[in-house]
Amino acid sequence: MAPVVRGLGIANPPLYVSQSEAFEFYSSHFTLGTDEKALYRRLLLDGPIRGRYVGMDRKEDACDTDPDRLNARFLKYARRTAAAAAAKALDEARLCAADIGGLVVNTCTGYLCPGLTSYVSEDLALGHGVRTLDIAGMGCGAALPNLEAAAGLLALDGEKPVLSIAVEMCSATLFMGADPMLIVSNSIFGDGAAAAILQRDGAGGGLVRVLDFASGVYPSYRGQLQYRQEGGRLRNVLGLKVPHIGARTAHEVLRRLLERRRITHDAVKWWAVHAGGTAVLDQIERELGLDPRALRFSLDVFQTYGNMSSASVLFVLKRIIEEGRPCGGDLGVLLSFGAGFSAFAVLVEFL
Structure with a gap:
C-alpha cells in the first residue's frame, strides 16, 4: 500500500540577509580582487535571488573559519530549524510527538556523532521507542531517498507515522577564495529545513x-x-x-x-x-x-x-x-x- 504524506512543514533560521547586504558585507570584510568583486556583483546584485536565511547569530559570524565553532554553529541551527519544520508538519497533520514511530534526518553540511536524530528526537520529545536513521553524504538530492527510507520504516511497522526531515546549514560551509565556484557557492546557497510526515494510506487525511x-x-x-x-x-x-x-x-x-x-x-x-x-x-x-x-x-x-x-x-x-x-x-x-x-x-x- 502506497504511503501518504499527511503533513509538510518548512522552516528557516531567523537571520535574513538580502543579496545587496551580502555584497556589501563581502566587499567590506574581505579583500576581493577585481574579478572576484565583479563576479560577486553580478551574482548578488544582478542575479535572481532576493535574499537568503542563514544559521548565524550575526552576519559577522561569516568571518569565522574555526572548524570547531563552525560545526557547533551547524548543530545549533540545524537542530532548531529541523525541529521547527517538524513542529509545523505535526501541526498540519494534527498529530503529536507521541504519534510518531520513526524519524529519518538527512544533511550534508555538518558531521555529528550521534547524528541529528538524537537531538531532534530529544527536542520533539519523541520518546525512546522511536526508530531513527541518519543519512549523510548525499548532498542536494537527499530529501528523496530520505522519503524512500521513511517509507521503508513505515512498511516495517505501519501503525505509527514516520517523520522525514531534510535540513541544511550551507552557511556553515562558507569558504572564501578567488575560485569562481566558491564565489558562486557563497552567492546562492541558503539554509533551511523541510519535514514530511508519512503514514499508511487509508488512515485519514493527506496531501x-x-x-x-x-x-x-x-x-x-x-x-x-x-x-x-x-x-x-x-x-x-x-x-x-x-x-x-x-x-x-x-x-x-x-x-x-x-x-x-x-x-x-x-x-x-x-x-x-x-x-x-x-x-x-x-x-x-x-x-x-x-x-x-x-x-x-x-x-x-x-x-x-x-x-x-x-x-x-x-x-x-x-x-x-x-x-x-x-x-x-x-x-x-x-x-x-x-x-x-x-x-x-x-x-x-x-x-
Missing part, C-alpha cells in the same frame, strides 16, 4: 500519495559536485557541467520510473524540481521538453530562499500544494540530484 521511487548513481561525474575537506572545513566543488549532468541523469532516472509505472510524460501535471539555480532549471526544462511555466514554483523558491540544498525540493512541493492547488488525482514528479553523482525521482498523486 499526496507516494506511488514510486527511482534513483541512479553516476560515479564518473563525482568530481563535478562534492564537498571536499580542506583545513578541517568543508569546501564546495561546483563544476560548470553540473546543470547538464543533473538534467541528463534526472531525465534517465525519470524515464525508468515512468516506464515502470506505464505512465506517459504528458500525464504528469506538476513538477517539483530541486531549485538548484536558474541554469539548472533551464537545462532541465530543455532536457524534459517542459512548458516554461512548469518549473515556476522551483524558480520562485530559488528566488526567495536561494539554493537550500536537499531541503529545496520539499519547499517546492509545499508551494505547489499551497499556490498551485492541484486537483485530486493529479500526478506529480519530484526530481533532485546531488553528490555521487546521484539523481532521484518520486512519483506522487495529489489528494
Whole structure:
C-alpha cells in the first residue's frame, strides 16, 4: 500500500540577509580582487535571488573559519530549524510527538556523532521507542531517498507515522577564495529545513500519495559536485557541467520510473524540481521538453530562499500544494540530484 504524506512543514533560521547586504558585507570584510568583486556583483546584485536565511547569530559570524565553532554553529541551527519544520508538519497533520514511530534526518553540511536524530528526537520529545536513521553524504538530492527510507520504516511497522526531515546549514560551509565556484557557492546557497510526515494510506487525511521511487548513481561525474575537506572545513566543488549532468541523469532516472509505472510524460501535471539555480532549471526544462511555466514554483523558491540544498525540493512541493492547488488525482514528479553523482525521482498523486 502506497504511503501518504499527511503533513509538510518548512522552516528557516531567523537571520535574513538580502543579496545587496551580502555584497556589501563581502566587499567590506574581505579583500576581493577585481574579478572576484565583479563576479560577486553580478551574482548578488544582478542575479535572481532576493535574499537568503542563514544559521548565524550575526552576519559577522561569516568571518569565522574555526572548524570547531563552525560545526557547533551547524548543530545549533540545524537542530532548531529541523525541529521547527517538524513542529509545523505535526501541526498540519494534527498529530503529536507521541504519534510518531520513526524519524529519518538527512544533511550534508555538518558531521555529528550521534547524528541529528538524537537531538531532534530529544527536542520533539519523541520518546525512546522511536526508530531513527541518519543519512549523510548525499548532498542536494537527499530529501528523496530520505522519503524512500521513511517509507521503508513505515512498511516495517505501519501503525505509527514516520517523520522525514531534510535540513541544511550551507552557511556553515562558507569558504572564501578567488575560485569562481566558491564565489558562486557563497552567492546562492541558503539554509533551511523541510519535514514530511508519512503514514499508511487509508488512515485519514493527506496531501499526496507516494506511488514510486527511482534513483541512479553516476560515479564518473563525482568530481563535478562534492564537498571536499580542506583545513578541517568543508569546501564546495561546483563544476560548470553540473546543470547538464543533473538534467541528463534526472531525465534517465525519470524515464525508468515512468516506464515502470506505464505512465506517459504528458500525464504528469506538476513538477517539483530541486531549485538548484536558474541554469539548472533551464537545462532541465530543455532536457524534459517542459512548458516554461512548469518549473515556476522551483524558480520562485530559488528566488526567495536561494539554493537550500536537499531541503529545496520539499519547499517546492509545499508551494505547489499551497499556490498551485492541484486537483485530486493529479500526478506529480519530484526530481533532485546531488553528490555521487546521484539523481532521484518520486512519483506522487495529489489528494
